Amino acid sequence: MPFTSCFSIRQQVRQLLFRGMVISAGLWLSTVAVAENNKVPVAQNAQPVVDFTQQIQPLLAKHCYACHGPDVQEGGLRLDQSEQAFKQLDSEAIAVVPRHPEKSEIIARIISKDKDQQMPPEGDRLKQDQIDLITSWIQQGAEWKKHWAFQPPQDRTPPETANHKWVKNPIDAFILARLEQKGLSPAPPADRVTLIRRVSFNLIGLPPTPEEVDQFVNDTASDAYERLINRLLASPRYGERWARHWLDLVRYADTNSYERDGIKPNAWRFRDYVISSFNQDKPYSQFIKEQLAGDELDQVTAETIIATGYYRLGLWDDEPADPLLSYYNELDDIVATTSQVFLGLTLNCARCHEHKIDPIPHQDYYRFMAFFHGLNSYGTRSDQRSFNQTDITGPEISALYARYDEQKNDLQKKMHVMEETAVKKMSGVDQRRSETPERAKLLKEKLGEYLEPGQLKVYQEMQAEIQQLEEQRKQYPPRKMALSVSRSLKEPRETFVLLRGNPHVPGEKVQPGFPEIFGKIETPVPSVPKDRQTSGRRRVLADWIASEDNMLTSRVIVNRIWQHHFGRAIVQTPNNFGQLGVPPTHPELLDWLALEFVKGGQKFKPFHKLILMSNTYQMSSQHSDQADAVDPANDLFWRFNMRRLGAEEVRDSLLAVNGRLNLKMYGPGFYPLISQEVLQGQSQPGKGWEDSSEEERARRSIYIFVKRSLVTPLLSNFDFADTDSSCAVRFVTTQPAQALGMVNGHFVNRQAEFFADRLLEETGTTHPQFVKRAIRLAYGRQPQAGEVEEGVRFIETLIKKHSLKEKQALNYFCLTILNRNEFVYLD
C-alpha cells in the first residue's frame, strides 16, 4: 500500500472501533492518544512547557534522522544526541543554541525559502505549529530530556482525586486521577462470583469449586476478600501458575531443537526451582542472583546450582556448520534473554552495529557479553553433559560416580579407536551404517572380521571390564544431577568487538562492563575465593542487576506483575523499555510501584496483595458507551479487561471441573497422548515422545514435557509461548483449529466423558440436577432462568430425535459446557 499518513491510520482506527472490532491490543491506541495529546497544549496555551520526548523528538526523528541520525550524519550533524546537536558544525553553524532560536541553524533552515538551504530538502515542510513548537522548546532552554526509561524512577506522591471514597490504596489514586482528567468514572465493582473466579485463575490458574464460591459469596465479614487472597497466595498451586510466566520469559524447554532435538537432562529441576521459588516468596533480588550466578555466590547450594540452568535452556545445535558462530549464537541468546528479561533492553540489536534506536553502542553488546564469556558451549556432539550437568548429590557419592565415569570413558575411548580402524576397512554402505543407530548391531556382526585376533581379544576384555563397572555402579546410591552451568572458566576468554557480528572478524578488545545508558559506572573487579573454579564475572553482573538502585530492574518486574494481573502491562512491550517500546500508560504509577516493590524487600506475595486489594483490580468488566468513546482501548483502566484463558488454564480447568486433576507436584515432565497424525510429522514418528500413565496425564500443564519440535497440540492451539526465544506477551488468537480440537479432539471428548461420569456420580440421572451441577462446576455461578430447562431439552433431543444412548447424550451436553465462551473467557 502506498505510504499511509498518520491521519488516515487514525481514521482507520476509529472505523475499527466503531465497528466494535476485537482490539485487545490496546497498545495501538495508546500512541494515537499520545499523538493527539501533543496538539492540546499548543491550542490551549500560547506558552506551554514543551516536552522534549513527547513533542520534539518525534519531529526530529520524522523529518531529520534520515540524514542526521544514527546512520548518516550529513554535514557532520547528528540530531539524535544532545552533545552533537549543540556543537559547532563544519560550517561553523550550531544547530541548536539553547534559549536562542534566532542563532539556531535548525530554525533558520526549516523556515528558509531558499531551495538550496531549506530543510528538509524534500518531502513535506514542517507546519507552522511544528516550527513554533521547536522554537518554544529552544526558547525554554532546549532541555534534552532522556528517554523516560533511562532515568531512575522518581518518588511519586499519589495524586489527589475528587472521589475519595473509591480510593482504597495509592494504586487507585493514580488510576482514578487519570480517569477524572478525562471525565470518566471507574466501572462498578465486580460481583463476588466474578471476583473469586478472576482472582483464582489469576493466582493459581484454576477455577474455584462451587463450594469455595458459595463460601465466599456468603462470607459477610469485611475481610472476606483479603482472606481469600491470603488463602490463594498460600496455595502451592500459586507457584505452579506464576512459575509459568517466568518460564515463558526464559524460553524454558526440555530439549535442544535442531535435527535430533535431544533432551536436556534434568531441565525439569529448573522448572521445579522456579515453582518453589515463587511458593517460598523468594525476594526477586535473590531469584536474579541465583539464576545468573548461582555457582558464584557466597553460599552455593544445590538449589543455586539448579538455578544456573537458566543458561542452559536455550537452543543448541549439536552439529553446527560453523562451530564458532554457533557458540556466539548461544551467547547472543543469553545476552538477548538476559537484557530483555531483567532490564527490558534489546541489547541484542547492537550485535552487528550500534543500536539503531536506543543509545547502545556496538561495544556495549560485547562488554555485556564479556560477563558470560567464561561459559562454554552447551556441549559437543560427543559430550552432551560435561558442560551442563552438575552432580548435586553430595561429595562422597559424587566421587564414586566420578571415578566410575572416568574409568568407563577411558575404556570407551580406547574401544572407539579400535572400532574406527575396523570401520574404515568396511564397505561404504557399512561405513554409513556405523554412523546410525545400527552401529552396535554392525559391530557385533562384523567387527571380528576386520580386527586382528590379538586386537579383538583386547577389545573383548575391555568390554568385559565395562560390564563389571556397570555391575558395581548398580550398587551405588542414586545420583542427582542438575542442568546447570558447569566447568565455567576461571579465566574467561578475551572478548573482542566483532565487526558486523562476525566472530571471524574480531575488532577492539573489551572488558566486561554495564551499558552506557546507566551512566559511567565503574564495573567492580570480580573477587572469588581461591577454591572456586569460576571467574566471578557473572556474580558482578547479577549483583548490579539485582541492586535496589538499578533504574530498570524493579520497573521491569513490577510491569510484568501488573501485566499478569490486568491482562496488559503499563508498558505494553514488557521486554522493551527502549525508545521503540510503547511508552507507559501510567508512568507515575509505574515508578511508584517500582519503589514500593523495593521497599517491600522485592517480595512478590505482598505485592500481589497490594494490587489485588485495590478497587482498580476489583472493578467489573462492564462496558460503558461513554468511556468507550473516550478511551476505546481501555488504556486508562476504566473497566477490567475480559481475558481468554491461557493454554495451561484451558487444559487444567477441563481436568479440574471433571475432578480428575492430579495435583502431584514436581519431577520429570509427563507426555500427553499425541495423535498418530501429529507424530507423523516427526522424522521418526513417536521418537522422543514417551508414554505416560493416565494419572500422570491428568497432571497440571506446567509439568508437560516441552519438546521444541513437538509442542503439545492443545497447548500450541491456544497460543503456548514460543519456545525458542523469550516470550513476554503471549498471543491470543481465535482460529478454527481450536474449535476443531475442542469439538472433535480426543482429549476434550475424553474429558467431557469424565465430566459426565463425575456428574452422574454426584447427581444421579435426574437431568435437571445433572445440568445444574455441570453449570456450577464449570462456571461457578448458579444457573440462570431457563438455563437448566434448555440443557435438559438438549439432552432429551439427543436421546429422542437422534436416538443416542443416555450416557452419550450426557457426554455431549458436557462437551458443549466445556466449549462455551464462558468456560474460556473471564469477566
Add this chain to the structure above:
Amino acid sequence: MTVTQPSQSQFPQGSSSAGHAQFCRRTRREFLWEAGGGFASVALTGLMSGDGFLNSQAFAADGVSDFPNPLASKDPHFKPKAKSVIFLFMYGGPSHVDTFDYKPKLYALDGKTIEVKTKGRGGEKNEGRVVGPKWKFKQYGESGQWVSDLFPHLATCADDIAFLKSMTADSPIHGSAMLMMNSGRILSGFPSLGSWLNYGLGTENENLPGYVVMLDPTGGPISGAKNWSSGFMPATYQGTTMRSQGAPLIDLRRPEGMSQAVQRELLDALKDANQKHQASRAGNSELAARIASYELAFKMQKHAPEAADLASETKQTQDSYGLNNPRTADFGRRCLLARRLVERGVRFIQLYSGGNHNDSNWDAHGDLEKNHNFHAGNTDQPIAALIKDLKSRGLLDETMIVWGGEFGRQPTAEYAKGTGRDHNSYGFTMWTAGGGVRGGTSVGATDELGAAAVEKPFHVRRLHATILNQMGLEPNRLSYFYGGLDQKLVGVEHTEPIHEII
C-alpha cells in the same frame, strides 16, 4: 480468526535501503514516529495493511459484527505473477551432478583422487575420490536443457523449467540447512516461508488452511514441525499438515458416534448459549469472533474432504499422476491433491519427497545409485504430470513450482569405498517452473566438478526473494517487528530476486 498482537508487525512503508541519504526519503524510523511516536502504531499498519484487511471481513456469528480474520486475503505490494506456490522439497539433498548439472569431465575422473575443497557432515576436506556421475545426460526440448536419465518424464517439460545451477546455502548439515531452506536462517525459531506468505497475503479460501504441508509416508523431515513453524509469529500463520488419504486435517473428523446432525445440534446449542452470554457483554467482540470460528470449523469439515477427494478425478488424470503404480502412487496422490488445493486458493503447498532418516530420503551416503533411482523413480512421473496438468488447465502461469533439497551433494565419495556422496552447500541445483518464471532457461554454474558455485552464486535468500516477488511481495519490505528488530525472511541485507529467470 482474530489475533491479539503483543508484538508488532508491519509492511514497512518507505524506501529501499539505497539512496535515502541523498533523497531524504522516509525511513522506517521516520514512519514509526510519524505514525504516532512509537512502534505500537506499527501493529496497526500490519493488521490493516492495504485495504484488504478492511474489505475482506469474514462473516460473524450474529451476521452483524465484523470478524477480523488475520488470514483474510490481503493486498500484495504489487500485482503478483503467481497466486500459489508448490514447493517440492527433495529432502536429504539430491545430487546435482547426477540430476541436472551436467559435468562431462567428471565421468572420466571416476575413482581418481583429486584435489577439491569440500565441506560436509564429514568435515572439511581438501581432496577426495571422484565418483563419476552414474547416469547419462541428454538435452531436451527446444531450449536444449540437460537432464539425466533419472527423470525421463520430467525431461519432457524442460522448456517450462528454469534451472538455478549455482545455489548456495550456509550449512551442509541437515538440521540447520533444512531450517535455512524453509525459514532463511540456520537458527531455530524463525517463521517459515509459507508463514511469511500467509502473513503477507492471507488466504483466498477461508475454508481451507492457507499453508499446507504434505509429508512422506516414512515420516516428516528432521526437526519435524520446526520446518513449518510460524516461529515468533502467531500460530495462525503456521503450516498445517494435510494427508491425501484418511482425514485430511488434524481433528477434522468428528468423534466416533457423532453424526453430522448431532454435531449441528451441538453447535446450535453452543451458539445459542454463547449469544446469550455475549448479549450482556457489550464491547467484547472477541466473543463474537470465537462463535464465528466454530462455524468456520464446521465449514472446513465439509470443504477439506471435498478438496481431498481424488476419486472425483478421471481415471486418465489419476493414471497420469501414477496413481495406478505402487511406486508413484503416494507422491502422485499428493501432487494431484496439490493441484486441487491450488484450484481452491491455497497459497503455499509443500510436498516432501522423502522422510525419516538415511536412505528413506535423498541423503545418499551409502549407495548413490540405489538411493537416487528409488527417489527419482517415485517422483519423476507425478511431477511431470503436475506441470502438464496445471498447464493444460491454464494454472501453470499463476502457480510457481519450486524443486530442490536443502543442499546438493559432493562430486567426491564420502567413504573409502562405494558411491555415496556427502552434503554440499557450496553449490547445488534447484529449479522452478510456472508462476511467471521463464521456462527453458538455466542460470548460474558450478565449477567443472560441481563442487562449488562459480558463476552467479545464488544464496537461498535470493530464491526466497524470487518467490516473494512472484507472489507480489517486495522481499525487502515484507517485515515483522520482533525482538527489537524488523525481521525479514531475506534478512537484513538488501536482497534482489533472481531477475534472470523472471
